Amino acid sequence: MLSCITNISINGADLILDRVFDNVGFNRIDDEVFRQLVKARLSYPASKSATVEYLKNYFDEDVSLSKIYRYLDKLSDNQHKIVQDISVLHTKKILGGHIGVLFYDVTTLYFEADYEDELRKTGFSKEGRHQNPQIILGLLVSIGGYPLAYCIHEGNKYEGHTMLPVVMEFVRKYELEDFIVVADSGLMNNDNIADLEANGYKYIIGAKIRNESRKIQEWILEQPKTDCQMVEYDKGNGQRLLVGYTEERARKDAYNREKGIRRLEKAYHRGTLTKDNINKRGYNKFLKMEGDVKVTINYEKLEKDAKWDGLKGYLTNTDISVNDVYAAYHNLWHVERAFRISKSKIEIRPMFHFTRRRIEAHVCICFVALKVYKELERLLKQSGINMSVDKVLELAKTIVTIQITLPQSKQTINRTMLMKRHQRIAPLFDDEFWVTR
Template identity: 25%
Template structure:
């Protein structure tokens, strides 16, 4: 039974109508009563409602009492969920079909990956975060801490199947004609003092220059900034031992016709060069590489660079590139006069300041020897020598400013040859490569793109917050790294799409603005709750458009947990 408004000429009437099924089985409607003309019933409406309520044994409420639930963030998790499905991460459901767990592993992994991008926290923190978001298709109340840990365990148990899914979704993003692969490693701090079988947490030299308990994370990335592969190594693993097996795994996993491995200075050694030249692609072609010469080895190239410096660089006003032969390989040289001038001026300022301090302390020592008194503590030759040596080391000039540590008296000298060598190397970048068809400026451009993978590590350590890691089991640490790797893939795809749309927003800023799109629920006098989504601004619309994601709707549902 329902209320219906009908027209008769220019007048409108309010009728009470009921539906019934006729003898032929069809649904029909008939008028039970006419309540009056719509333009006249307004003053009597409350009495009509009161009469109907009395007949049903109910009473009219004194006022409408809405109950509002806390608003939940929707926009950011909506956009990430859409990207997750579009890229093919949803295929992980197939990888976990044979798991012994009754929980939805793919949904739990998705929750942890999205948390890394929205509000990275511990696994217990993930549960708190779920209380503040409206994640499509996820019943937050059904998730427990143990479920997240079981999902991490399943990631490792089914790692081969997971790797196949991730590799398959990454292949369409690759340049099949020429894939330039960038490889680098970083250290991830690990907490805890316990020891486990096969523990990857080892004490080693961290990137910050201190000894810490850590594990090593190697990442392979395309020239377009898409992460291809990652691997966890023991915390005391030398970088030079990881490149060859890592590149071989990437070659096996991705059908790339040509691979140019671009790696940082820490990977250049004579042994490593021999191993790299022995690697062949499935096509039979040798692995090509571009490696930077470490600054500590620049002195090995002084004789080679002296003619280049005299011929091309003295009067140059723009960047100069050149090529020499070194141990059967190409040595590519880039000289930037502006950078050289800046580096030289900065070194001269540091040396001048060190000489000023040395002169001040020497004068004070001479005055003390002459019997003159001064304010403050008395200075000794040993104290001046220690302070000066510390200053020299802080300025990274120990090879040029030589402090005599064995002399009883405070003394130092400037190594003229070392200073000349340093000036010769100012503004230069030295690269070793076995590529045959790339011009020197193309080789340099390829290497400079390596800075992008460094940005990827900064994203892992800042926005995604991969460390410090509090897991103690090796497989849990590997699962945590895998979750962060998936988050990095989503982050990079977001960055690509924002850049392609000429947006100046970073992925984290875009997610912050989308987070303001919220999901609301209100209940009126204990009736059925009403759900709704807050209004979407023009800026938020443009972000969704740049990410190629449609606007959120309340009806969208994914498989429930």
Template identity: 25%
Template sequence: MKTTKRENKSGTVRYLHLAHNEWDPAKGRAVPKVLFTFGREDQLDRDAVKRLVASLSKLLEPGDALVATAASDLEFVSSVPIGGTHVLDHLWRRLKIDQIVARVGQPKRGRPRDMTTTERVLFALVANRALAPSSKLAAADWITNDVHIDGLPEIGEQPCYRAMDWLHEVTDDLEKQVFDSVATLLNLEVDLLFFDTTSTYFELAEPDDPVARDDAGRPLHHSEAGGDTNHSGFRAYGKSKDSRDDLPQIVIGMAVTRDGIPVRCWCWPGNASDSTVIRQVKDEMRDWTLAKIVWVTDRGFSCAANRRYLRQGDHAYIIGEKLRSGSSEVTAALSRQGRYTEIAENMRVKEVRISDTDRFVICHNPEAAQRDKHMREQLVAHLQELIADTDTLSEFKRGEVRGKIAGKPGLNRYLRATPAGKLRLDQARIKTEENLDGKYLLRCSDPHLSAEDIALGYKQLLEVERGWRDMKQIIDLRPVYHRLEERIRAHVVLCWLALLLIRIIETRTDTTWPRTRRELQRLHVGTFTGPTGTFQQVTSLTKPQRDLLAKLGIPHPKQVLDLQPTPR
């Protein structure tokens, strides 16, 4: 840029030019050649200059364009995502979890705690599970270097562990108060509560040493343990739902509403059975003074003792029944004649009465029936191929074939052996299975629910399964980088809180969390420094980001977050 001056009646006037220096051989020096004149300096069209600079910047790489357009005395320091934590933090405060943490108070033992810092650390750990799941050591580094969290510029590993230890002490009170806050904010319907369990395994050579435990699976003090007290390690061998019976595990339970909002979670030793944990769950939810609840569970909780327990008080249940259990009630329900009623495009229901206390509803899905038929035909054809020439084999060889088939339950179901030891298709069993195609049986103790409500209510049990899927695939419940039982339990609570925030976001935006997370994490805050100090500025919002914030009712982040003038 070249500036020239000219005197007129009003004084000195400055003119701006775009010039290029060219070598003049005659003069022996560089001479500026004017390429374009911008006019008087006091009448400069600055908007036009900005458009020109922006147009020229498109010819450069983004980093080079930033350096070229930034002031020579302003330095770009760093940039980290802010969109995800901005949204999660506002929901965290809207649910008043920050106030709940402060109300729950100081730990029962140990030195007093700074509850403001504890609350910020807990939020940061929950945000880490939702945005970038990692170990607590990696989470501390992520909080310090890779994300912007309001009120927590940096943190070490030990404060994270101390916050988790405090969380374990106050879990019961915190869960109750968080539920009350969520129920008020979202106007939750808790007439139906869906409950299910899962397991998560640990890469250990040996399970934990057995310790005395109460009926809820919590460790007992030596003075509380009696002679008939149950002894078990927390990470213990059990029936794995991840097909890893060879590794120690823990059992985790979760209750969700019909909208998929998780209201509470539990942890038990790895050898706990589904048929016993449901009683503890009902007792602890009763302490929350809820109105009438209809418990919806799958087939693992259908024993008579559990049904009696769930029916106590003003509660009821909807439980799936095992079609192949062989019980007299199931056989009688399936043998009753009657017409199905269409309740949805792919759902028909038929209610049968065979008990004074329970109602049975048979549900039939025509599409699922076609899939079951196709799978059975494939299995039968494969089995027919395996036994086709076995009549010519010796008894020993036929025994080998039968042993091989016995290890495949899907095939062994349709196999029978004649008195002479010949292998044949079990046509009676095939006919029985045809009658079960696309069907499932429900048992309900509520006399007022319609058959349609019972069927649709049980279908919503998929919300719990979706919760477990997100826990393991999005929040990364496993691997668990902890050895102490208290911290393993606290880790599960952190995952539950993260899932709670995610479900609220999905409910309000009608968008999956992975898609929302990708869009929000594109919103960054950049740090700049110069002679006068340091400041942080947020990038401009895109239309998808503005739409997400509008649906959630969350204000836009401030454009300038922090100003730190250089000390004089």
């Protein structure tokens, strides 16, 4: 029998990802290279060169590196549109046909490069790599964190200008009605809010309560601070300002401020504080300059800052309840988690590409991988398999498929070998499991 074995493939993870890929509907894209690159991002995220070796060693897929690069160059913007259509159609299906809330956020992706170009530019980096060229990636997700659309922008673009175009295009294309846009305060200014209202969009955004008028600031600070309670201020024209207080946030605010001040005090005692430190970033806002040379810590500002501990504001033009506003805004963590998955699991960066076409193709592949990841996560939860996506794929990587060629008839038989340790994920290898999904 052993002499009849003609091949052994370590393909357990690959078999699961194939099923999920098809379940979402990406099999509409009749492109085997695209499928392989997406699956590789999830089971073996690496450079394109390492991906070539992975496909060759594990699946006998003889795809050359030059072929992959040529493929990325040809991956048209039309692929992006098809991918988005499939993702939206599937998300609407699992949400009962209605996408009621749109969550938007951005992140930055830096490059190991010394020069800029028309896309990769230096700007404010969320990863602290301000000296490196970067791009801005915007992501639109639904409730539950299912990816809907993405956009790529130059690395020096103000992130607040990235949201409205992608939201407007998405709403127009999919004829959305009765929806709410949710975004963080960092993406918002008065012009953006005016644009949302001009388009008739409902929104829930983080409010910059310290930038409100003196009258509103005084009203906020006069309110009793009760744990997990919110107060409401009518700003007129349908705008509601909600302000909540939690003791946990208050402790965190106080801890972070004290930590920042200890850092400044150490620098002050060492004599290393200079005029260059005077800015409004971080805890340097508590510094003041005496005369032309001496920089000291303004402790009066500290006392004023402490009054805001634990307070968080939300601005909305909806008429939904206070609790629903709070719940909707705090679902923004789904976008943040999507970025964490993209960076840590799918490894969207480092990116070893320098042309716009290849960068866009790489991001497109990672977007599809994120959608497949989220769908597998949903299926695991739905079917009661109490394991994370990462643990399932790691365990599946120990599953092999043996190919046997019968000596007389030359008939080929394939058998996927599930051992006792694989029983927790055995349903994923049963055809019946996928029929009902």
